[in-house]
Every structure is written in structure tokens, then in C-alpha cells.
Amino acid sequence: VQLVESGGGLVQPRGSLRLSCAASGFSFSDYSMNWVRHSPGKGLEWLSYISETSSAKYYAESVKGRFTVSRDNAENSLYLQMNSLRAEDTAIYYCVRDSATYLDYWGQGTLVTVSS
Amino acid sequence: QSALTQPASLSGSPGQSITISCTGTSSDVGNFHLVSWYQQHPGKGPKLIIYEVTKRPSGISNRFSGSKSGNTASLTISGLQAEDEAEYSCCSYAGSSSWVFGGGTKLTVL
Numbered sequence: 307v308q309l310v311e312s313g314g315g316l317v318q319p320r321g322s323l324r325l326s327c328a329a330s331g332f333s334f335s336d337y338s339m340n341w342v343r344h345s346p347g348k349g350l351e352w353l354s355y356i357s358e359t360s361s362a363k364y365y366a367e368s369v370k371g372r373f374t375v376s377r378d379n380a381e382n383s384l385y386l387q388m389n390s391l392r393a394e395d396t397a398i399y400y401c402v403r404d405s406a407t408y409l410d411y412w413g414q415g416t417l418v419t420v421s422s
Numbered sequence: 423q424s425a426l427t428q429p430a431s432l433s434g435s436p437g438q439s440i441t442i443s444c445t446g447t448s449s450d451v452g453n454f455h456l457v458s459w460y461q462q463h464p465g466k467g468p469k470l471i472i473y474e475v476t477k478r479p480s481g482i483s484n485r486f487s488g489s490k491s492g493n494t495a496s497l498t499i500s501g502l503q504a505e506d507e508a509e510y511s512c513c514s515y516a517g518s519s520s521w522v523f524g525g526g527t528k529l530t531v532l
Binding site for chain 2: 309338340342348349350351352355357362364366400404407408409410411412413414415
């Protein structure tokens with residue numbers, strides 16, 4: 307199982323960024339997926355869930371209305387569109403596989419820095 | 423959803439046992455038998471070491487064990503080794519396909 311995130315970088319407040327996660331080594335379309343972030347000096351924070359067929363999507367209150375999760379099963383890819391970014395969104399963002407009763411595999415993460 | 427409560431740091435000597443606590447509420451830890459623990463070394467992604475409170479994934483040492491009582495879950499590491507020095511985070515299912523994490527515990531092996 308391999309999950310490789312990309313798309314992070316430096317962005318100004320109120321800007322946008324789109325993160326990608328390339329999945330390999332398993333049948334991507336058979337698994338729900340999540341995005342989780344780790345902010346400096348804080349713990350891990352669950353952000354979003356998307357079901358296998360994209361029929362269900364859930365978000366943490368902290369990002370609801372600003373972030374949008376999507377996936378392309380034909381491309382084995384997961385995405386996170388982040389709009390209206392704030393300084394407090396600065397974090398390492400992880401793509402995480404969901405095995406229903408636990409989150410099992412994590413990527414290495416991609417760093418997002420929101421600063422002017 | 424408030425974060426689960428963990429001690430910020432712990433330390434132990436090689437060969438000792440340590441226990442990391444993780445306190446939640448009756449809406450998460452106390453309501454579901456779905457607590458997991460993750461080990462994270464600097465620059466790496468989190469690695470699953472305990473799931474469903476007490477189970478170990480294949481390849482994880484039996485020096486790692488988990489338990490739960492009420493709203494508090496615990497991770498015990500026995501026979502501490504230098505490579506156990508890492509950050510440990512607990513996680514609980516919180517309903518509606520959402521998860522809540524602890525603030526993380528930095529373990530130092532003296």
C-alpha cells in the first residue's frame with residue numbers, strides 16, 4: 307500500500323490550493339478515504355471522509371464550506387480542494403485509507419503554509 | 423468535537439514499561455470499541471500500532487498493548503527500546519464516519 311500526497315506549498319490568506327493523493331498497491335475503489343492534518347504544536351485533526359463511490363462525504367466543522375473532497379477511481383486518486391485558506395490551516399496534510407473500524411495506511415504528508 | 427486528552431510527554435528507561443492514557447467522552451471513547459493508536463517518527467506519516475482497542479496489526483511487536491475502561495483508553499509499551507522514541511496519538515470513532523484524535527504524546531527513551 308502506498309499513498310503519496312502532493313500539491314502543498316505556500317499560499318496567501320484567502321487563497322486556494324488543491325491537494326492530490328496517488329494511491330497504489332491496493333484496490334482503491336474498494337476503500338473509503340480520509341484527509342487528516344497535523345498542525346504545528348497541535349495534534350492530528352480529522353478533516354474529511356469520502357465513501358468508495360463518492361456517494362457520502364463528511365467534513366469537520368473547521369473546514370465545512372471551505373474544503374471539498376473528491377476522488378477519481380479510474381485514476382486511483384483522492385483530492386482536497388481548499389478555498390478561503392486561513393493561517394490556522396497551516397499544517398501537514400495526510401491522505402488516509404479507511405478500513406471501516408480504523409484508519410490503517412497513511413501517506414507521508416504534504417505541507418501547506420498559509421502566510422502573507 | 424473536542425480532541426481526546428493525552429499527556430504531552432512521557433519518558434522511560436530501556437526495559438521499563440510505560441502507559442499512555444487517552445481520555446475522551448461518552449460520545450466517542452466511551453461509546454465505541456473503536457480506539458486506535460498511532461506511532462509517528464519525525465518526518466514520517468503515522469503508523470497504526472493498535473486498532474479496535476486491543477488488536478495489533480500484523481508485524482507490530484507484542485510489546486505494544488491496548489485497553490479501555492469507560493471513557494479512557496490506554497496504550498502500554500513494555501520492554502522499552504530506543505526505537506520506541508516517537509510521538510504516539512490515540513484516535514476514536516466519533517460517529518457519522520468521523521474520527522477524533524488525541525493531542526499526541528512525545529515519548530522519550532532515556
